[in-house]
Amino acid sequence: MAKSDVLLSVQDLAVYFYSSGVVRAVNGVSFDLKQGETIGIVGESGSGKSVTSTAILGLIPSPPGKIERGSILFEGKELTKLSQAEMRKIRGNEISMIFQDPMTSLNPVFTVGNQIMEVIRLHQQLDKKAARERAIEMLKLVGIPEPEKRLEQYPHEFSGGMRQRVMIAIALACNPKLLIADEPTTALDVTVQAQILDLMKKLQDDLQTSIIMITHDLGVVWESCQKVLVMYAGNTVEYATVEDLYQNPLHPYTWGLLDSQIKSDTAGKLPSIPGNPPDLREDIAGCYFAPRCPYAKDKCLSERPPLVEAGPNHLVACHFQTADERLERKGEPHMSEAIIQINQLKKYFPVKDQSLFAKSSKVVKAVDDVSFEVRRGETLGIVGESGCGKSTLARLVMQLIRPTEGSVILNGQDLAKLSDKEMKKARKSIQMIFQNPYASLDPRKTVEQLIMEPLVIHQVGTHQERVKKVKELLAVVGLSDYHATRYPHEFSGGQRQRINIARALALNPEVVICDESVSALDVSIQAQVINLLKELQASFNLTYIFISHDLNVVRYISDRIAVMYLGRVVEMGTYEEIYHNAQHPYTRALLSAVPKESPLVKKERVILTGDVPSPMNPPSGCHFHKRCPYATDRCQTEAPALALYEGQHMVSCHLLGNLS
Structure with a gap:
């Protein structure tokens, strides 16, 4: 292909940071990206993937960062020589980026509508009404239900996956020539991931957009690059x-x-x-x-x-x-007692009316009548789309939020009835690895202080013993001793999650709730962490509740799997029962959306039509009937119970056993 077809040419790029010595974050990267082409950049956390993309956008903080040498040519223009004013005309308009961490990228004091419209009005010179219509169009495009209403909401009112979809809408709003996607589907469940990847392909086909895909998920690379x-x-x-x-x-x-x-x-x-x-x-x-x-x-x-x-x-x-x-x-190197019982658990969040004095009459049914048990020493995987209630369920088990109804029984003790003081003591036995590592790490504390914090709170060991424990935990999650004196902002997303994992393991808990705990990690570090979790489970008979949108990871690590949709469990069973004999139409759609394991494999995917209904106004009968290709009149009026199919396999579907 002619040289004129090259949209972006990066040659011998080197980016150094002058802080605590010279950190050679990028040290000689070269590649060409042609018009309409997608290149995937892979590697472990800290390998320089995100720094490379940040350099292309001209966002390296100086000081301490500096482009030491190299060239970045975009449509023949040398970006390293442009002023900040000239780069601002390109950034967001001709080159756009989907950032890795939506919570820290979205401004918490502005509505998502204002943040989408800001980009559109700045670069496309549209009036407020036209910009609003374009913003609504973009929210529809990325699969956010009730876009007119969600436009007026703030980032904290969205789930992690929903926030990432907002970031994607902002990035795509001006139809850029080059889209840099830094872990764009990390926080998304597989069905939304499939929609987003298809959306990027469509944009690429229609506009000949070039894409740099930064990811640790090799399946996404095989699928899209x-x-x-x-x-x-x-x-x-x-x-x-x-x-x-x-x-x-x-x-x-x-x-x-x-x-x-x-x-x-x-x-x-x-x-x-x-x-x-x-x-x-x-x-x-x-x-x-x-x-x-x-x-x-x-x-x-x-x-x-x-x-x-x-x-x-x-x-x-x-x-x-x-x-x-x-x-x-x-x-290549090559049924026990229940420890947790969840009984008819519900969590309804009241929705405030616009009027200052009006009483709230609507509720968001985040978790709606969920019952199951987790056996000692097993791993229960929980999967489902963003907004289905997975993370809310995890917080209910931890009693970080109190249930509207129902009970959470740990070792025979109902956690919902404990006082705050009693619950503090009980939490020594149950810990959580949160989905967003940056938001759960205090930016003012060093890594040593962060990992040591639970040991101090629960008065475990002397100071010297705690320091020794911190060093041991850093080693098992793939970090070094010298990282102990650093702060969270000095780490990549994957490294921050490893710190989070180390802190959760500090108290040697009986139960660990992993809320997307490996989604931000590259595959090799992900493998180390999963191996570590399995080794700890075998050594200490640990119990895991493992929440993830990566169905291959869930299949590998889980003994049993629960599939959630709109606050309810629709299917549950062993991984063999779920993966080889799925009975619910929603579960089948999830499995079909898993990225390919090889670029040589052809795979048919079931793309669900329509948006996920709002939990504030769920459909009558079976919540899934509006998106289900098999729905009958009965499905529209009568909610199916979670019934035993065979073995440990339970399914909530009126057509159980009759699907082709």
Whole structure:
């Protein structure tokens, strides 16, 4: 393709941060992006993916950051030479970005409507009425129900997935030529993820938009990208087409990432990359991956490998993977009592009327009559779309919010009846890993103080014992001792989540509630954390409630799975029953939306029509009937009970056993 078809050309980009030494966050990244093309950038947390995208947008904070060298050409313009005023005309209009963490990207004091309209009015010069209509159109496009009403709401009134959809609407509002998507589907359930990926493809087809997809989910890469750039410790280690990288990966680091990917047939202990990424303050003479590489030789420790062509359009940075030499890839490493009982649990949130003195007559039925038990030592996975009540259910179990009705019984004790003082003592046995690590970490405290906090609150050990415990926890979640003195804002999203996990494990609880606890982690670190959770479970008979939108992760880690829709459990059973014999139409749609495990596989997907109904005004009868292709008249008027199908398999559907 002619050079004129290249929309973006990044050559030898290096970004350094001068703080506590020189941090070489990006150290020589090069790639070309053609018009209408999608490139995926993958790598562990801290590999430089987000810093690369931030540099393209001209948002590197200076000080302490600086573009040390390199070129960023966009439509022939050298972006590194433009003033901030010139970059502002490009940013948001010609180049737009979907940021990783929507809660910290959205302004909490403005409505989401104002924030979408701000971009539209600034760049498209529309009046307020036209901008509002465009904002409503964008909210509809990203699948937010009742967009006219949600336009007037604030970010804290949205779930994590809903907030990410708002961010996507802002990014797409001006039909940019280049869209940088930094973990755009991390907080989304699989059905919405499928819709968003399809939306991006449609935008790309219609407008020839180019996309940089930054993600730790290799399934998203196989689904949506044509090329892949693999980064490690700020460097490019491999660059190829999606098909070539999948069929013929060359760099040992890429092998490690692919081996760590959870697939539908994965069993046993997950392979993971041993060791931790290097300290980027050190100017390493050799290959950055050498200390973790099982194939490393003396040359790797003393001489940095150049990025060379090892095959047609396939670049790799490895001394022993060249056009004339190849490494030989080694083989991959290879019913108890109920501890929690949930009985008829409900949580209704009153909705304030616009009038100051009017009494509230409407409620949001976030959790609506949920009952199940969790057995000691098992993992119960909970899946469903954003807004279905998963996170609210987790907070009810933790008693962070009190139920409207129903009971939560832990070890025979009804937590809903405990006083705040009694509940504080009970929480030593039940801990939670929250969905948003940045919002749950105090920005004024160091990592050591954050992880030590539960030990101090519950008066566990001496100060020296607590410091030792913190170091042990940092090691098991893949961080180093020197991270203990740093603050949350100095870490990537994945690293912040590892800190969150370490803090949750500090008290050695009996029950751990994992609310999207690995969704922000790249696949190799994700594999390490999941292996760690399983090892801890085996050693100490821990019980997990594991909430996630990644159905492959849920299948791998869970003994049983509950599927929620609009506040209710619609199907529940062992992972074999759910994955190999799903009976509810909603569960089947969820499973069909799981991203492909290989770019070579063709997969038919069931895209649900219509929006998720509002929990403030759920449909009568079966809540799913408006989106269900099999719905009958009975489904519209009568709510089906959760009934036993066979074994441990329970389903809430009038057509149970009669679906094709």
